[in-house]
Amino acid sequence: MINIVLFGKPGAGKGTQAEFLKEKYNLTHLSTGDIFRFNLKNDTELGKKARVFMDNGELVPCEVTTAMLIDEVKKHPDTAGFLFDGYPRTIDQAEALDKFLPTIGSSVTATIALEADDEILVARLLERGKTSGRADDQDEEKIRVRYQEYNEKTAPLIGYYKEQNKFHAVDGIGTIEQITERLTSVIDNL
Numbered sequence: 271m272i273n274i275v276l277f278g279k280p281g282a283g284k285g286t287q288a289e290f291l292k293e294k295y296n297l298t299h300l301s302t303g304d305i306f307r308f309n310l311k312n313d314t315e316l317g318k319k320a321r322v323f324m325d326n327g328e329l330v331p332c333e334v335t336t337a338m339l340i341d342e343v344k345k346h347p348d349t350a351g352f353l354f355d356g357y358p359r360t361i362d363q364a365e366a367l368d369k370f371l372p373t374i375g376s377s378v379t380a381t382i383a384l385e386a387d388d389e390i391l392v393a394r395l396l397e398r399g400k401t402s403g404r405a406d407d408q409d410e411e412k413i414r415v416r417y418q419e420y421n422e423k424t425a426p427l428i429g430y431y432k433e434q435n436k437f438h439a440v441d442g443i444g445t446i447e448q449i450t451e452r453l454t455s456v457i458d459n460l
Contacts, residue, residue, distance in 0.1 A: 271376045272297065272351035274457065275358065275367075277427065278384035279420050280406075280413065281391040281398065282442045283449060287384065288355050290450045295457065298349040302356030305338050306330075316341065336366045343374070351379070359424050364431070380460050381431040382453060384442035388417055 272295060276284050285301070292299040309317030316338050320330045339357050346352075358364040371377050392413050399407030406412050431437035438456045442449055 271349070272379045272457075272460070273354065273371065273376055274351070275354045275378055275381040275431075276384070277356075277359075277381065277424060278442060279386070279388070279391055280416050281395040282384035282386055283446070284355055284384060286446060287449060287453055288353055290446075291453060291457070292353050294454060295353075296350040297353040298346045298351070299353045299355060300339065300342055300357070302335065302339070302359075305342050306335075309338055332360065332362045332366065336363060336370070339367075340370055343370075347374075351376075358427065361426055361430055364427055378431075378434075378436060380436050380438055380456070381427070382438045382440055382456055383428065384449070385439050386442040388414075390443060391417075 274291070274295075274297065276288060276291070278284055288299050288301070291297060306317075306320065308314075310321060311317075316334055319334050320338075323330045323334070335357065339354075343352065354367070358367050367378065392410060395407045395413050396410060398404070399409075406416065428437055440449070440452045440456060444452075
């Protein structure tokens with residue numbers, strides 16, 4: 271089983287690349303955003319728990335997010351592997367994932383970070399915001415706040431995975447095809 275953690279700042283191209291990678295390697299794509307939306311929309315027990323925090327303007331605790339992800343993983347016992355998109359975002363979540371995966375006879379194979387200059391990513395998001403309808407892609411200040419949060423909470427994962435020799439940085443600038451080629455080169459050499 272191959273399990274890839276794909277991360278990078280908003281606008282780095284994670285969603286676009288995840289579509290190619292899941293098809294090429296027959297991976298189950300687990301997007302934290304999609305999992306949250308499913309649980310909230312369907313008013314699951316975990317969705318109800320998450321909503322309490324969200325309604326109070328608080329971040330959903332790691333335990334609730336992790337429980338949602340574990341529930342989703344368990345729905346796919348016969349998968350060739352997982353492509354984690356948006357999880358883990360913190361060291362606590364990475365440790366929780368490392369604790370859970372062995373219970374299903376697996377582990378994180380690699381983490382791949384799509385790296386790009388902030389100014390290029392801001393321009394990408396502002397352009398995407400013109401057609402996506404996403405309010406958080408239309409306000410440069412909000413975009414920069416998201417990057418600050420990424421730097422504070424998610425960037426420490428680089429060190430965490432480097433210590434395990436599982437971290438791979440990929441240049442996220444270029445055509446979709448060029449970036450896909452870089453990613454597949456990393457995965458094919460794992």
